[in-house]
Amino acid sequence: MLLEQQNTTTTYQLGDGLCLRFATVDDVEPLAQFNGRIHGDDGFNPFVAQATREFTSPAHPYIGPDNVTLVEDSRTKQIVSSMCLIPQTWTYDGVPFEVGRPEVVGTDPAFRRRGLVRAQFELLHAASERAGHLAQAITGIPWYYRQFGYEYALDLSGGRWVYPELIAPPPADEVEAYRFRAMTIADIPLAMQLYELACARSLIACRRPGWWWQRMLTEVSPNSADYRHFVIVETPDGQPRGYVAYSLDFGGTEFPIPELNIIAGEPLRAVLPPLSRWLKAIAEPEMRQRGKPSFVLSFKVGAQHPAFEAAPDLFHKVRRPYGWYVRVTDVPRFLNDIAPVLEERLARSGLAGYSGAIAVTEYVRGFRIAIERGKISTEAYAPDEDVNAWFPPLTFLQLLFGRRSFEELDDAYPDCFASAQVEPVLKVLFPKRFSNVLPLG
Numbered sequence: 001m002l003l004e005q006q007n008t009t010t011t012y013q014l015g016d017g018l019c020l021r022f023a024t025v026d027d028v029e030p031l032a033q034f035n036g037r038i039h040g041d042d043g044f045n046p047f048v049a050q051a052t053r054e055f056t057s058p059a060h061p062y063i064g065p066d067n068v069t070l071v072e073d074s075r076t077k078q079i080v081s082s083m084c085l086i087p088q089t090w091t092y093d094g095v096p097f098e099v100g101r102p103e104v105v106g107t108d109p110a111f112r113r114r115g116l117v118r119a120q121f122e123l124l125h126a127a128s129e130r131a132g133h134l135a136q137a138i139t140g141i142p143w144y145y146r147q148f149g150y151e152y153a154l155d156l157s158g159g160r161w162v163y164p165e166l167i168a169p170p171p172a173d174e175v176e177a178y179r180f181r182a183m184t185i186a187d188i189p190l191a192m193q194l195y196e197l198a199c200a201r202s203l204i205a206c207r208r209p210g211w212w213w214q215r216m217l218t219e220v221s222p223n224s225a226d227y228r229h230f231v232i233v234e235t236p237d238g239q240p241r242g243y244v245a246y247s248l249d250f251g252g253t254e255f256p257i258p259e260l261n262i263i264a265g266e267p268l269r270a271v272l273p274p275l276s277r278w279l280k281a282i283a284e285p286e287m288r289q290r291g292k293p294s295f296v297l298s299f300k301v302g303a304q305h306p307a308f309e310a311a312p313d314l315f316h317k318v319r320r321p322y323g324w325y326v327r328v329t330d331v332p333r334f335l336n337d338i339a340p341v342l343e344e345r346l347a348r349s350g351l352a353g354y355s356g357a358i359a360v361t362e363y364v365r366g367f368r369i370a371i372e373r374g375k376i377s378t379e380a381y382a383p384d385e386d387v388n389a390w391f392p393p394l395t396f397l398q399l400l401f402g403r404r405s406f407e408e409l410d411d412a413y414p415d416c417f418a419s420a421q422v423e424p425v426l427k428v429l430f431p432k433r434f435s436n437v438l439p440l441g
């Protein structure tokens with residue numbers, strides 16, 4: 001496909017009467033219907049349809065039609081494939097970087113396996129790079145997105161289950177120690193503070209400005225896939241102690257609780273029983289209505305969480321994380337942007353003041369991390385005989401984003417290794433670190 005004169009009004013002919021283009025305001029409702037149909041597990045998904053109405057609208061603050069592509073059959077004027085890109089800012093140990101998040105990827109069954117999604121990725125990747133995004137990240141079906149340059153480089157959700165049948169009843173004749181109410185805009189400062197603290201525990205995190213909270217509480221439709229029910233946890237006399245979020249956009253039998261942030265010092269062991277009872281009371285009728293009387297409360301709050309530390313016995317099963325697919329085409333640029341973090345790691349280690357070079361080959365590309373008395377700079381590098389660290393294609397991203405340690409990669413891939421001199425430097429620069437990224441949707 002020719003992308004030279006790319007702008008959001010260009011139409012690309014893909015052959016067979018199929019045209020690829022960015023969406024316009026006229027596409028909002030047809031696209032809502034298309035996405036609702038394609039992304040409905042058991043029929044039409046009204047949550048995805050409503051999210052599409054909102055994100056394709058020119059009024060959307062960060063997506064809008066210019067970030068939505070579609071393929072139209074010019075003979076029937078029907079939309080046959082579509083996806084979107086959600087721009088957002090993530091942080092790497094506090095250092096911001098821009099990300100484009102492809103989402104709502106779907107093709108009509110009659111038009112699948114003709115490269116329609118591949119063509120849209122080409123367009124949106126180019127748009128993402130032009131917008132200055134250093135990475136793209138997507139949550140999605142197994143293996144598929146590897147074809148477009150992505151690697152499973154970050155944990156995605158994970159957490160623990162609570163079986164409703166095992167939740168203790170409330171103590172007789174006692175008022176619950178906590179009560180729950182919908183979050184309001186007056187609670188935003190507390191929510192932001194607690195969210196920031198949660199981000200500080202996560203190597204990679206997504207920024208949520210104040211306007212995001214305001215919009216979530218006042219503008220996003222509760223019928224949208226992007227909506228979260230934010231609930232304040234407070235004492236019986238109305239003192240806010242934290243917040244929890246649940247979502248009603250789910251399939252299967254896991255009732256999702258993607259966020260739980262309680263102020264430091266509040267006894268989590270005391271919060272969890274009333275919270276579980278309250279969530280069970282919310283989930284039960286919802287699940288009954290969906291014909292799923294047997295369900296679990298799924299605290300999808302990441303593989304690590306203060307609640308799991310405080311009260312492991314109040315959770316009944318570990319839910320292992322899936323993975324974010326991440327794509328970084330310019331690894332040297334990314335490493336240069338986060339150099340202050342890497343320099344700090346080095347300075348705090350036994351390798352403080354180190355000088356040397358890590359010449360990395362990923363077999364299909366390479367880069368050289370030059371370290372001069374602890375100052376780090378990286379440039380692209382055509383791998384040659386001076387290489388001293390070897391990673392099979394894209395696996396370096398698992399190390400960069402802290403998902404796997406160097407030892408784990410070395411164990412998993414026979415073609416991953418490093419010289420005795422640089423192995424300790426790699427370990428200091430890229431330690432394994434927990435992440436739980438809650439993206440902008």
Ligand SMILES: CC(C)(COP(=O)(O)OP(=O)(O)OC[C@H]1O[C@@H](n2cnc3c(N)ncnc32)[C@H](O)[C@@H]1OP(=O)(O)O)[C@@H](O)C(=O)NCCC(=O)NCCS
Nearest residue numbers: 038105106107112113114115116117118119139140141144
């Ligand atoms: C998955 C889906 C989006 C693929 O759309 P598509 O238009 O058929 O995709 P493309 O033809 O552009 O796929 C690119 C390549 O992947 C292949 N491919 C398509 N579907 C695939 C699948 N499910 N698994 C593996 N490979 C697949 C194609 O053959 C093509 O290969 P090629 O470029 O070597 O010829 C489509 O099947 C769909 O809408 N599924 C239901 C909704 C869904 O699951 N969306 C993804 C949510 S994360």
